[in-house]
Amino acid sequence: MFEGTNIQLRGFELEDAATIIKYYNDLDVRRFLDHPFPLSLQDAEQWIRNTWETSKKGKAYFFAIALKETNQLIGTCGLFALNRINRKAELMIVIYNKKYWGKGFGTEAIRLLLNYGFKQLNLNRILLFTHDDNTRAQHIYEKIGFKPGGKRRQASYFEGAYHDLLLYDLLASEFQE
Amino acid sequence: MIEGEKVTLRGLQLDDAGTILAHFNDVEVRQYLGHLIPISKDEEQQWIRNTWESRQKGTEHVFGIELNKNQQLIGTCSLFDIHQINRSAELGIAIWNKQYWSKGLGQEALRLLLNYGFYFLNLHSIFLIVNEDNPRAIRAYEKVGFQHSAHHRDALFQNGIYKDTILMDILETEFQQLHPPTLPPLKKGE
Numbered sequence: 352m353f354e355g356t357n358i359q360l361r362g363f364e365l366e367d368a369a370t371i372i373k374y375y376n377d378l379d380v381r382r383f384l385d386h387p388f389p390l391s392l393q394d395a396e397q398w399i400r401n402t403w404e405t406s407k408k409g410k411a412y413f414f415a416i417a418l419k420e421t422n423q424l425i426g427t428c429g430l431f432a433l434n435r436i437n438r439k440a441e442l443m444i445v446i447y448n449k450k451y452w453g454k455g456f457g458t459e460a461i462r463l464l465l466n467y468g469f470k471q472l473n474l475n476r477i478l479l480f481t482h483d484d485n486t487r488a489q490h491i492y493e494k495i496g497f498k499p500g501g502k503r504r505q506a507s508y509f510e511g512a513y514h515d516l517l518l519y520d521l522l523a524s525e526f527q528e
Numbered sequence: 529m530i531e532g533e534k535v536t537l538r539g540l541q542l543d544d545a546g547t548i549l550a551h552f553n554d555v556e557v558r559q560y561l562g563h564l565i566p567i568s569k570d571e572e573q574q575w576i577r578n579t580w581e582s583r584q585k586g587t588e589h590v591f592g593i594e595l596n597k598n599q600q601l602i603g604t605c606s607l608f609d610i611h612q613i614n615r616s617a618e619l620g621i622a623i624w625n626k627q628y629w630s631k632g633l634g635q636e637a638l639r640l641l642l643n644y645g646f647y648f649l650n651l652h653s654i655f656l657i658v659n660e661d662n663p664r665a666i667r668a669y670e671k672v673g674f675q676h677s678a679h680h681r682d683a684l685f686q687n688g689i690y691k692d693t694i695l696m697d698i699l700e701t702e703f704q705q706l707h708p709p710t711l712p713p714l715k716k717g718e
Contacts, residue, residue, distance in 0.1 A: 436685055437682075437683060437684055437685045437690075438685065439682070439683065475682055475685075475690065476681065476682045476683070478680070498681075500678050500679050500680060500681065501676075501677050501678025501679050501695060502677055502678055503616075503653070503655055503677060503678065503695065503697055504653060504677055504697050504699060505652060505653050505699055506614055506616050506653050506655065506697070507614050507616075508613055508614045508615065508652070513614075513652060513653075518678045518679075518680070518695070520680065520681055522681060522682055
């Protein structure tokens with residue numbers, strides 16, 4: 352359990368599946384994540400089981416973002432595509448309960464996750480790709496200290512158009528707790 | 529079989545493993561390709577089998593690069609991580625027979641592979657990752673139309689230091705301008 356001021360990162364329980372599908376099937380939430388496809392309860396449960404497997408193998412670490420006071424699940428974040436030799440990983444985060452957007456909870460979760468990646472997993476570099484349209488996320492990443500590294504042009508297709516994927520990265524030497 | 533002037537792209541067969549191994553364990557060759565882990569012949573044959581599987585699944589198309597003048601296998605190239613909705617793919621190429629470096633053969637193979645990706649697989653964008661300290665490769669990619677789009681800092685740990693890599697990409701519209709699709713002339717009776 353990694354505790355911040357307002358939120359905590361914890362492991363997933365199977366019962367989180369119901370909360371996940373409730374929010375995850377919302378297109379506002381899904382549009383920047385993946386290709387919208389209705390997710391079933393069993394899908395989400397299977398995904399949760401997979402998070403247990405991948406962390407055991409050291410391939411990816413996914414956490415539930417929960418409110419500290421009530422333990423209510425509001426999002427997911429994780430480090431994946433871990434490469435042990437290059438000591439790098441890719442970061443993902445989503446606050447899928449829209450009620451909690453714009454409150455700094457995502458920023459807090461990313462800081463906890465970076466701390467885990469750099470201080471516990473001994474990573475040297477953490478990178479991420481974000482959609483060109485997702486300016487709110489870009490602002491947060493820059494505020495935290497991620498450096499823009501360019502883009503993959505027109506690499507993602509959603510809602511009828513091709514979009515650039517913007518690259519951001521952060522090195523252990525640049526990370527301020 | 530995708531034939532060019534000097535090289536042809538063809539499927540890999542199990543007896544290619546020996547040829548690949550003879551060159552692939554060379555540190556000078558491998559330094560640009562990934563990690564310096566010696567590979568075995570059985571492993572290489574397994575990899576060749578995997579290329580058949582992934583092609584059937586549509587996730588990856590791997591080719592051997594063969595010299596037209598003597599049918600010698602001098603390298604491999606591929607389109608992988610093919611994404612059906614984004615119509616995107618990553619490209620990889622290696623001329624692992626050093627004797628044939630700097631002769632424009634890689635460039636021709638690249639053009640054939642891009643032609644295949646854009647005109648046969650109907651891709652929209654193709655990207656690649658190249659070591660910053662491999663100017664020969666970067667030049668070849670620029671010549672066939674790739675442009676620098678992103679920079680990965682400290683992306684690769686090799687020989688005791690972290691190295692940067694460069695992401696280069698090309699769009700179907702850009703390739704079409706450089707190399708418009710051409711249909712082979714119809715033969716009589718077809």
